[in-house]
Amino acid sequence: MLTRYIQRQQHLLDILQEQDIENLLVFNYENILYLTGYSGNAAYLIVSSKGFWLITDYRYFERAKTESFGCELICRDRDTESLGACIKRLLPKGKTAFESSSINVALWSSIEKHLNLDSISPLDGSVEKLRMVKDEYEIASIKKAAAIADLALSDLLTQISVGVTELDLATELDYKMKKLGSDGVSFDTILLFAQRSALPHGKPGETQLKYGDLLLVDFGAVINGYRSDMTRTYVFGEANSRQQDMYDAVLSSQMTSLNSLKAGLDCQALNNISTKILTEAGYGDYAGKGLGHGVGLALHEVPFINPNTNYKLEAGNIITIEPGVYIPQVGGVRIEDDVLITESGFEFLTHAPKSFVIN
Secondary structure (H helix, E strand, C coil): CHHHHHHHHHHHHHHHHHCCCCEEEECCHHHHHHHHCCCCCCCEEEEECCEEEEEECCCCHHHHHHHCCCCEEEECCCCCCCHHHHHHHHCCCCCEEECHHHCCHHHHHHHHCCCCHHHEEECCCHHHHHHCCCCHHHHHHHHHHHHHHHHHHHHHHCCCCCCCEHHHHHHHHHHHHHHCCCCCECCCCEEEEHHHHHCCCCCCCCCECCCCCEEEEEECEEECCEECCEEEEEEECCCCHHHHHHHHHHHHHHHHHHHCCCCCCEHHHHHHHHHHHHHHCCCHHHECCCCEEECCCCCCEEEEECCCCCCECCCCCEEEECCEEEECCCEEEECEEEEEECCCCEEECCCCCCCCEEC
């Protein structure tokens, strides 16, 4: 396990060296977890060719001892030493950068007054660049999370009936994932009926299921901090012609996009494949604006698959493919899978069937 984190740390140092940066202040939770293994809060990481220092306090110090690798632990006394003073005490001399997008203005203002502004500059995305390509441990963790989600959904489908509420089913699904071994939920479960399924990120409520309703469920499990993300859309009872047409268009968009996947594929071109199919089917004005995203320690991480991205897929990327159509006052359909990019194609990580009609 130590080797895994030492390798990641060295890869980051190599990236910093290429940019003539000697130190990096890391504030992003997922980046600290990726580099050290520490999964708690109240953590700040100093990265340097002279060493790695993980700063926390008495609330998390013992936990950090058991979880962190490849860094010196610093237990800061919050009553006698400010975070800025602590960083100044530990920070080696040299050109320094900090993760500006992962710290609020108030906290950074309290830190920077202790430091030499002439030698500090913002730098974002360096660790995220490393996180794009998953290693065997990361792949195995996401596969396990996806398998738990598959099982939980299969069990949930046996409990769907007229009159059940969105909130009832969402709560039951979250419970099932945790009973099956998930660390928690990947994000707040989205489970919506009928017209409310047109809300891409709606919140489950007290709406009751009726015969002929659409049912959209978007959810995920977590293993070792790594997340899964899957969406299925169903119709309860019998689909009308419009519902079936929406579903067929989205499924065609997803399957065509999936069949195009391989290392080296441009993400903009991939997004255009999906958009073209949905537009030709008459749903261009109602389609989601992006086809998918990377998934890992964060639910949404690079690479993003949308009209504005500038990235080619690499073997080891884990991404979602999730075309959707959302028509206000009618309903929405989204179908989403997690896939691992390989040199010659892809591997499904989520395996739940895509049957549309359920009874």
